[in-house]
Amino acid sequence: MKVIVIGCGAGGGTSAQFARKMNRKAEIKIFEKGKNPQYSKCALPFVLCGEIEAHSIIEFSEDWFKKAKIDLQLDTEVFSIDFEGKIVETDKGSEEYDALIIATGAIPYSPIETEGKTYFFRTIEDVEAIKREVKHAKEAVVVGAGLIGLEVAEALKKLGMKVSIVELMPQILPAMIDQDMASLVRKKIEGEVDILLNEGVKEINDGKKMEVVTTNRAIKADFVVIATGNKPNVSLAKKCEVKKAIVVDEKCMTSMPDVYACGDCTQYKNIFGNEVVVGLGSIAVRQGMVAGMNAVGGNEKMPLLLNARTTKIFGLEVAAVGPLQREFPFQPIIGKFKGSTHPDYMKGKEIVVKVMGDEEGRICAAQIVGPGASQRINAFALAIHAGMTFDDFSKTETAYAPPVSPVIDASTIACDIAKRKQK
Numbered sequence: 001m002k003v004i005v006i007g008c009g010a011g012g013g014t015s016a017q018f019a020r021k022m023n024r025k026a027e028i029k030i031f032e033k034g035k036n037p038q039y040s041k042c043a044l045p046f047v048l049c050g051e052i053e054a055h056s057i058i059e060f061s062e063d064w065f066k067k068a069k070i071d072l073q074l075d076t077e078v079f080s081i082d083f084e085g086k087i088v089e090t091d092k093g094s095e096e097y098d099a100l101i102i103a104t105g106a107i108p109y110s111p112i113e114t115e116g117k118t119y120f121f122r123t124i125e126d127v128e129a130i131k132r133e134v135k136h137a138k139e140a141v142v143v144g145a146g147l148i149g150l151e152v153a154e155a156l157k158k159l160g161m162k163v164s165i166v167e168l169m170p171q172i173l174p175a176m177i178d179q180d181m182a183s184l185v186r187k188k189i190e191g192e193v194d195i196l197l198n199e200g201v202k203e204i205n206d207g208k209k210m211e212v213v214t215t216n217r218a219i220k221a222d223f224v225v226i227a228t229g230n231k232p233n234v235s236l237a238k239k240c241e242v243k244k245a246i247v248v249d250e251k252c253m254t255s256m257p258d259v260y261a262c263g264d265c266t267q268y269k270n271i272f273g274n275e276v277v278v279g280l281g282s283i284a285v286r287q288g289m290v291a292g293m294n295a296v297g298g299n300e301k302m303p304l305l306l307n308a309r310t311t312k313i314f315g316l317e318v319a320a321v322g323p324l325q326r327e328f329p330f331q332p333i334i335g336k337f338k339g340s341t342h343p344d345y346m347k348g349k350e351i352v353v354k355v356m357g358d359e360e361g362r363i364c365a366a367q368i369v370g371p372g373a374s375q376r377i378n379a380f381a382l383a384i385h386a387g388m389t390f391d392d393f394s395k396t397e398t399a400y401a402p403p404v405s406p407v408i409d410a411s412t413i414a415c416d417i418a419k420r421k422q423k
Contacts, residue, residue, distance in 0.1 A: 002027040003295050004088055004097040006078050006236065010281045011263025012103030013038030013060055014288030015295070016070050019101075023296035029071040031078050031090055036124060037062055042281050045148075048127050049155035057124075083239050083256045099258045099295040102237055102246065103288065106230035106264035106279070110143075111168075116206025117223035121152050122230065130225065134159050137222035141165075141212045143201050145172040149227035150313050153193050156225075157314075164194040164219055166201055166212060175229075176309055177318065177367045178325045180336075184352055184369045188316045232265045232277060243267060245277045250301040252291035260295050262287035270305045271322065271364065271384065272329055280309060308381045310374040319377035322365025322384060325356060332356040332364065335390065335418025339410030341371050346402050353414040355380070361389035361422050363415070376411050390419035 003019050005012045008030050016030050036058060043057040065072040073092070080089045081100070088095050108120035119130050138161060142153045145167035153163045167174075171182040172195065186195060199214040204224055212219045232245035241247040241255035245267040252260045263284035267277045278284060283305060290300040310319035325332060335355045342348025351370030357363045366380035383393050394416040398409045 001025075001098045001296060002096065003029070003099045003101065004095055005030040005101045005103060006088070007103035007105055007263070007265075008032035008034075008038050008072060008074075009041070009103060009105045009263060009284065010038065011105070011284035011288040011291070012101065014285045015101045015103060015260070015262055015292035016065070017060070017068065018289045018292030019296045020068050020070055020292075022293045022298050026296050027071075028069070029095065030065070030073065031076045031088070031095075032072065032074050033077045034123065034125075035074055037065060037072060037074065039124065040281070041122065044121065044124070044127050045151040045155045047124070048130060048152065049158040054124050054127065078236060081236050081239075083259065086258070097258075099260065101291050101295055102240075102254070102259065102261040102265060103263045103284075103291075104233040104236060104265045107233050108226065109229050109231045110226045111228055112201055112203060114204060114224075114226060116204070117210055118204055119223065119225050121148055121225055121227055130223070133223045134161065138162060139164075139221045140223055140225065141210070141219055141221040142225045142227055143212070144227035144229065145169075145174075145195065145197070146227060146229065147173060147176055147309075147311050148229075149225075150189070151311065152225050152227055154189075154314055157192055162194075164196065164212075164221070166196045166199050166214055166219070168198070168200045170198050172197070173318065175324075176311070177320050177369075178354070181318075181320075181352065181354055181367045181369055185313060185316060185318055189314045192314050230264065230279070232267075234265055237261065237265070243275060247275065248287075251294050251299075252287050252302060253294065258295075260291040262291040268302060268305055270307065273304075274327075274329075276305060276307070278305070280307060282308065303385065306381050306384055308377055310377060316369065317371055317373040318369050319373035320365070320367040321377050321381045322356070324365075328356070328364070330358065333359065333361070333390070333418050333421050335414040335416070335421065337410050337414040337417055339413060340406060342404070343402050343406050348406070351376075351410050353410045355390070355393075355411070355414045355418055357390055357418060359422070361391060361419060363388055363390060363393060366411075366414075368411075376409070379411065390415040390422070394419055 039058045171179040205211040308321040340348035356365040
């Protein structure tokens with residue numbers, strides 16, 4: 001059996017690994033357009049600020065793939081797929097396959113034309129280009145106040161730069177958390193960088209200094225980073241069912257026989273049954289596991305997506321799971337509580353928990369700002385998978401010790417507040 005994987009990112013690299021774990025005899029080949037094997041794109045901001053080296057974020061080396069008897073072909077671009085004949089055409093020739101896994105990821109999106117010293121933030125090469133620019137720069141503009149934009153802004157700030165962030169929406173982190181929670185994060189970081197909300201970028205002018213023209217002003221900078229999001233790379237999958245991205249089922253199979261897809265190029269159903277574009281490395285890895293095993297005869301299935309997500313911005317931890325409040329198909333019941341990570345006498349740090357659910361009290365989503373947010377969100381993710389209600393969660397026994405945690409955690413109190421709002 002021969003399996004071909006297009007792309008060696010989080011989804012593609014993982015799919016090849018799990019295809020190998022499932023079938024020790026299959027011929028497995030990966031075609032990767034770039035120069036590097038699988039590496040952590042989520043770690044790129046920390047490479048930019050110098051906390052870690054670029055080589056350290058390569059998760060599986062060429063030698064590792066070789067030892068696993070996976071034929072990794074770097075610098076190899078796939079131009080087309082003959083789905084009927086089961087053949088892929090690359091810039092180095094054609095290859096037949098028995099099963100195909102499309103893991104082409106996403107490509108940076110810009111709402112405006114880019115020119116001059118304007119950079120995207122998606123690859124190691126992007127980071128290297130920005131680092132070269134930083135050596136001779138003092139001011140930068142980041143377009144986009146999403147997760148990537150804020151992490152890039154923090155990295156540039158650590159390098160001693162003056163940073164301005166321009167965001168079209170009325171809040172930061174618009175795809176991650178609700179506006180009420182985002183305002184808490186904004187208060188924390190306002191003294192670190194300039195944040196300009198409700199301002200769309202009309203044009204970027206190249207000159208001795210770059211000029212970013214927004215709906216309200218013109219900002220001078222030495223260079224600009226575009227962090228306005230990514231769009232799924234579906235160019236090779238035109239014969240598959242494609243909406244915003246390649247549509248896959250619970251087995252990560254596309255509409256074409258023996259063709260699977262995983263990662264940022266795909267869309268799959270969330271807990272409400274709505275199709276959502278996959279944009280998280282954690283989901284790409286889990287899809288890769290499923291696609292890889294199923295490509296060699298497995299019967300693995302993906303659960304509905306929760307989109308558990310987290311970040312740490314200027315020392316403040318932020319995490320969320322489930323849909324945003326505006327994405328609910330009904331008016332959710334909401335419990336919100338501002339508490340502390342420790343008993344008052346231990347002078348803990350503030351933590352804010354927001355939990356949302358349906359009229360029957362089933363937990364559907366949560367958002368947390370403060371220390372330990374990510375691990376508390378993991379507990380909520382488990383609760384959603386288990387179908388727990390506000391009442392169930394509010395009665396959860398939690399560990400207590402003064403230097404570690406309070407008697408009753410803020411998460412359980414938020415659920416108790418929500419429970420009391422049920423009719």
